[in-house]
Amino acid sequence: MRVLLVEDTQGLGEAVRDQISDDGHAVDWVHTLHFASANLKTTDYSLVLLDLMLPDGNGLDFLKKLRGTGNTTPVIVLTARDQVSDRIEGLNAGADDYLIKPFDLSELSARVAAVARRYRKDPNPFIKMGEIEVDLNAHRLKVNHQFVELTGREWALFEGFLQRPGALLSRSQLEDRLYQFGAEIESNTIEVYISRLRKKLGRNTIVTVRNMGYRLAIYER
Numbered sequence: 001m002r003v004l005l006v007e008d009t010q011g012l013g014e015a016v017r018d019q020i021s022d023d024g025h026a027v028d029w030v031h032t033l034h035f036a037s038a039n040l041k042t043t044d045y046s047l048v049l050l051d052l053m054l055p056d057g058n059g060l061d062f063l064k065k066l067r068g069t070g071n072t073t074p075v076i077v078l079t080a081r082d083q084v085s086d087r088i089e090g091l092n093a094g095a096d097d098y099l100i101k102p103f104d105l106s107e108l109s110a111r112v113a114a115v116a117r118r119y120r121k122d123p124n125p126f127i128k129m130g131e132i133e134v135d136l137n138a139h140r141l142k143v144n145h146q147f148v149e150l151t152g153r154e155w156a157l158f159e160g161f162l163q164r165p166g167a168l169l170s171r172s173q174l175e176d177r178l179y180q181f182g183a184e185i186e187s188n189t190i191e192v193y194i195s196r197l198r199k200k201l202g203r204n205t206i207v208t209v210r211n212m213g214y215r216l217a218i219y220e221r
Contacts, residue, residue, distance in 0.1 A: 001046030024155030067094035
C-alpha cells in the first residue's frame with residue numbers, strides 16, 4: 001500500500017521510511033503539514049503516519065480538519081506525548097492508532113498491518129488461495145506447503161491483488177504500489193514483476209487482461 005509519512009525529525013523519519021519500505025509499502029515522506037495537505041489532495045493514500053509537533057503547526061489540528069472534510073484515510077499518530085489524556089485527545093480527533101516515541105520499529109510494522117486489515121474489513125491476517133497460504137502479519141508465504149520468499153516490491157504488488165480480490169488492476173494502479181515520488185518507472189517494470197510472481201506463485205495465479213491490466217485468478221477463505 002502507499003503510505004504518507006509526516007515527520008520532521010530526520011533520523012526517525014529515515015528509520016520509519018526504511019522500515020515501512022522494507023515491509024513492502026511505498027512511502028512518501030514530507031516534513032511539514034503544508035506538504036502533507038498537498039500530497040493528500042493529489043494522491044490516494046492507504047495510511048498516514050502523523051507526527052504531532054511539526055514546524056508549521058499541530059498535527060491534531062491538521063487531523064481534525066482532515067476528518068472534517070470527510071477524509072477517512074487511516075491515521076496512526078506518532079508522538080512523544082505519553083499522557084493518557086494526550087492519547088484520548090488524539091483518538092477523539094480521529095486517529096486510528098497512537099504510538100508513543102520511542103517505539104520499536106517491528107511494533108510499528110504490526111500496527112500498520114493491523115490498521116490496514118481493519119480498513120479492508122478483514123481482521124484475519126491468514127489467507128488461503130488454492131495451494132497458496134499467506135500470513136499478512138509475518139509476510140510469510142507458502143506454495144504447496146513450501147516457504148517462498150518475496151522481495152519487498154513483489155510483496156507490495158501481491159498485496160495489492162490481495163486487497164482487491166478478483167478486481168482488475170491497471171498498470172498505473174500497480175505502479176503506484178511500487179514507487180515513491182521521484183522514482184523512475186521503466187516501461188516494462190510491471191511485466192517484469194508479474195513474471196517473477198508467476199514463477200514463484202504459479203503461472204496461472206495472475207491473469208493478464210489484454211490492454212487493461214491484471215487480475216488475481218484464485219481467491220478463497
